[in-house]
Amino acid sequence: MTTTTTETTAADTTPRLVPLPHSAARVLIALGAIGTIASTFMSWTWTSDFPGDLTVYGYPAGLQVLALTGGLLTLLLGLTLWDVPGLRWANPARHAAPLALAAASAFAVCWFTGIAIAVDLGGFVNLDPGAYVAMAASLVALLGTLALPTPGGTWRDYLKKAENIPPAADLAPWAQRLAVTAATALALIIFTYGIGIPDEESETFIGFLLLVVLGTWALFAAGLFDRFSALNARHKGFAATLAFLAAAVFPLTQSDDHNANIGVNILIVGTVALGLNVVVGLTGLLDLGYAAFLGVGTYAAALVSGSEFSRFSGVQFPFWAAALTGMAASLIFGVLIGAPTLRLRGDYLAIVTLGFGEIFRITVNSLDGASGPNITNGPNGIARIPDIEIFGLNLGNAHQIGPFTIGRFANYFLLMLVITAIVVLIFNRASDSRIGRSWIAIREDETAATAMGINGFRVKLIAFALGASLAGLAGTVSAHVGYSVNPAPYQFAGSVPPNSAFLLAAVVLGGMGTVNGPILGATLLYLIPEKLTFLQKYQLLAFGIALVLLMRFRPEGIIANRRRQLEFHDNDPLDVPEQRLPDSTVGATKAGA
């Protein structure tokens, strides 16, 4: 990019989707991005009936904020085409894909809004000029990006990550930490914004999802995620502390305790999914009855909580003792189920765990005094579970810290955050050790693992027991958060979150064997149905579709395992041997010498 002449000749020969000269493309992108940004300060519709009140001139609101963000992202990436100093980091490979994806995010938000206004209010007549400006400008920007040259010239090339991303400049350590901090803050802002969208504004949330998906994809295509994970790896402790702090700040940003309730539930399912990740992701044991372990922990905590409906209503354990009780109960249950079932492999194990999961629920239902001894109160469950008290602090009451009010759910959020941190620590330490390696070895090839001296049964039982007790730990908090427990949610598949299929989907969607994956997966799977109320009926269908698409396009999950990221030689054909030799066709592979 030194002289314009070489640039245009190069651009003319390289393939692209929209045949326009390079200079025209750049101008279109800039105009489109600026137009999109400007349009968000205008009125898009005449009535405030449409969610988010898009009627105001002067400042953006609701979906306009999202369109503004998309426009700014396009502009930021577009400016790298002019080599604006100080912005080169945003698109280091000077690739078309990030630009196209960013423009697509703005385009998607603008056109979605326009069409949603027309559908909701009945006709395009309800659109104000601002909306037309937005739609036109975002289309112009998108066309401009598609006129940029790419290696292949097909639409797929506008979705791919850039190749040959130049190595990052060596920043000073403080600058690296600053970058990590900024990225963490950005993640917090995005999460807080998403969770803060009112439940009835489904349109805004869909726009949010469109922007987040395409925007993150754009940053991923620019190679910024790789750089960020490299920085994260270099400042591991710092990044982890920061993430923890950012999560701890979250309840302070919420004036509404309802959002903190969503937050604490996300943490609970995320933690349980992380426990399941030990079993599924690390050890490779498909457990379809995992919700039962959560149920055991929850019931154990409820029984010793001092609730008047509990069989042992006189007993009220302090929280730490209740937590240990819940863990111990789940551990015992895990060993009891694991001992007979873990001798099976593959599909058989999945079927048997599915059976045991159902046995738990049905047993709890039957222990009601009529069909069996009265322990769990049957389908009525145990209600009126008192709040936890820690150090004389009742988590049921709102507390005041400086200018911030910490409500009931915010209290539980902070408690659960500590527990999540402990579980993350346990997961990390266990997976990076002799025992963790033997789990992974079992997952990779059980026969070879036993031939290397690993006692398969014992090691699998440890994984099972650890996973169970982590679920039990999370369950002890969930019993108190939800005021009451009943057996209904602890089934294989259902529309209420803590069911086995949900947890498994969270692990698979997020990325098996990683720490962030299951938490991210649980966040998405919990938050999306919560915000898109019309989807709740079709939740299982949506799960299925999401998983099918995932398996087709990104089988390793949203966050790829560290091991998978090590596939830096996959593009080198000489270096890639045949995939593992097929085990059953010995005749073909037995060629001597």
Added chain:
Amino acid sequence: MTTATTTATVLEASGVTMRFGGLTAVRSVDLTVNTGEIVGLIGPNGAGKTTFFNCLTGLYVPTEGKVSYKGTVLPPKPHLVTKAGIARTFQNIRLFANMTVLENVLVGRHTRTKEGLWSALLRGPGFRKAEATSRERAMELLEFIGLAHKADHLSRNLPYGEQRKLEIARALASEPGLLLLDEPTAGMNPQETRATEELVFAIRDKGIAVLVIEHDMRFIFNLCDRVAVLVQGEKLIEGTSDVVQGDDRVIAAYLGEPFEGAPEDTALDAVEAAEAQAADADADADTDTAEAPAAEAQTADAHTAEGDTK
């Protein structure tokens, strides 16, 4: 392992028989391996070599017979066999594909370390020390086989020959007294085969006895102090390279029986000499010739493989 005292018996298999239903894959095989020895095990496809290996390492429970290592009878559990001191590689490479090269070797150290879940969670000084020692030891082994520079690569991204070497390193990590190699040069070119030969000698020099299955006759006869021939599950003959090479029954097993009414004595001898030479020199092509008469034996072999995957 520095038990290189004159000639102690490392492995003693006596009367090992393995039946799958009506099929007898291995019939009453005796075999001993002494310290400092490299013993070869050859035979046509489907002769039961791998099945015999699986019996030795506890992957199969032999129907009859017993296997003892340095005088103690081995329990038929693979992990206990490895713990006792017998390590093995597989005919079809069975690395942990999504683990790095170093991690693969670290898994091999499993039986020589004992840090459990608690010490992993608490990360005491004992854990750190054990972990550091394991890593050091694993890196030494990677140096030994020449893969230290690829320690952080995923094992499935290694070229074929290096995967074979890595499997050997992983087996050596368990500090065995006896190493069982199942076709270590299958699919290798002549240079790689020579390199493997050197590697096996180096392993022997470390004081580790080696029992090796191979089809490459030149490799076997260069390498082995003794060679045992397995045909249709039975041990045909055992002896030095020369004895085995000159044995009529071995040649018949590989090349087929002379037909009825074949030219007598002198002519036959000439033919056999030529064939033996062909089998010897034409090591690269030997499976082509061996596979033809042993075609029906392959079904039995497929059976073995099936048992293997279970």
